[in-house]
Amino acid sequence: MGYLSTITYAMILFPILALFITLPYMVINYRKYGSVNKLRTLILYSFILYLLTIYLLVILPLPDRDSVRHSYTDMINLMPFSFVMDFIKENPLVLSKPATWLMALKHSTFYVPAFNVLMLIPFGVYLRYYFKCSFKKTALLTALLSLFFELTQLSGLYFIYPGSYRLCDIDDIIQNTTGGCIGYALGWFAVKLLPSRDAIDEKSLEAGARVSGIRICLSLIIDTFIISIPYSISHTTLPFPVFIAIYFAIIPLFNGKTLGSALLRFGLYFEKNKWFGTIFRGLLLTAYFYLIPIGLQNMMYEFNKYADSLLYICLFLITFMILILFLIYTIAVVLLNKRLLFDRISGAKYKSTVTNK
Structure with a gap:
């Protein structure tokens, strides 16, 4: 329910954000190409909606300010791959017992890392297909975006809160970056099935x-x-x-x-x-x-x-x-x-x- 409400907030806020960026977006496109391509607009606006959604997923729900009593240093995990040990120790999965498989999927030691991976898969797809990034650049940009999210959490939403209200975890960066790399691989299908960026540019210039x-x-x-x-x-x-x-x-x-x-x-x-x-x-x-x-x-x-x-x-x-x-x-x-x-x-x-x- 928390994820669904966050996505709902993003859908509500997106038209307001789109209203502010539409005029400069149109000016930039008309100046560069002489036209506003529909497919390009769909791609870029969906990318903005996606970024807005994952950002809200990172910061929401916001707690009561008085309830945040953690210091910034208490909410940091710099031990990589600790999520693997947590899964081994706490997850109820027993491979020989199929009855535990569903419970394993519902356990936080599985679905939290899985969600962190899934969250940045579209980012890798966008970077490869539209922004024409290499694998190394995609991995770097995904890691930097994840680092930005973690620092946002560590700073207590840019020091609005007296301390961090969520754990700043190196594992989140590892999982997010993995998702971006998987997205890069899946972007191959977008490259093959959709018009290329060069084709979009050429069509825009023709229309312009x-x-x-x-x-x-x-x-x-x-x-x-x-x-x-x-x-x-x-x-x-x-x-x-x-x-x-x-x-x-x-x-x-x-x-x-x-x-x-x-x-x-x-x-x-x-x-x-x-x-x-x-x-x-x-x-x-x-x-x-x-x-x-x-x-x-x-x-x-x-x-x-x-x-x-x-x-x-x-x-x-x-x-x-x-x-x-x-x-x-x-x-x-x-x-x-x-x-x-x-x-x-x-x-x-x-x-x-x-x-x-």
Whole structure:
């Protein structure tokens, strides 16, 4: 039950952790490959969930602080392979008596070492398959990860507790490292059955040659965040959409890029009338993302003032539906990698600057 509750905690915490890493993860992938590969995302996010789970298995359950009375030195075992002697002395296994076999499996002298081995097997698989580590590097990294766990326990969760609430055991490092090495061997199947890391990279670069709608929107989000910093510092009375319009109408005139698009490695270009097209696009973009939705919201606010009138109720509902349809249309265009309306009208096109080199 303890293991199941810990895994449940990990599943609850993972979406929060994923929320914080998604934006930098997308930026790094778009900058390096020009796209976000689904298989790579599945592998890396499952790896993060796995690391979070085993970390929680190491530190949970947390005891009451007042109940921890051990000194740090009292909770250390530096005698290697003592778990073997414990198994020989305490385990009820008698090979000639099959009735004892199940009891032997349920005994802590077996299932604790077995769990320590199993816990790091996936780590070895990940290291061999995706991170392309050698056997020696896999063994070293597994041992270092296990050492980190043991030091976490020895320090009383980084000295939050007055002493260690779990045993820091050299045997745990031996068992964990064994698990990582077994995982490395099992990683052979992952290498044979799944696309290679090089194949994933090549496919990502191919997809990155085309600038996707999500990539464009992510750059717009980054640009908006960048603009909001000087706008907040300046304490200007000018409306924020004016800053947006100036930024998107002028900055791309220099080299066809905004700070956001440069970060994600793509540029803006026009087949003709670059200056007019860039300025016109900046104004249309501002109207599309700010004036239209804000205008519709203001209309809904005004209609709501006269909610006792059937006419204004109908106008409110119509305006609300227009706003919803506008949002659905925008999301659909982005997900389907179609050109947004302001790009189609202004004639704007995008070119990725990511190369295979």
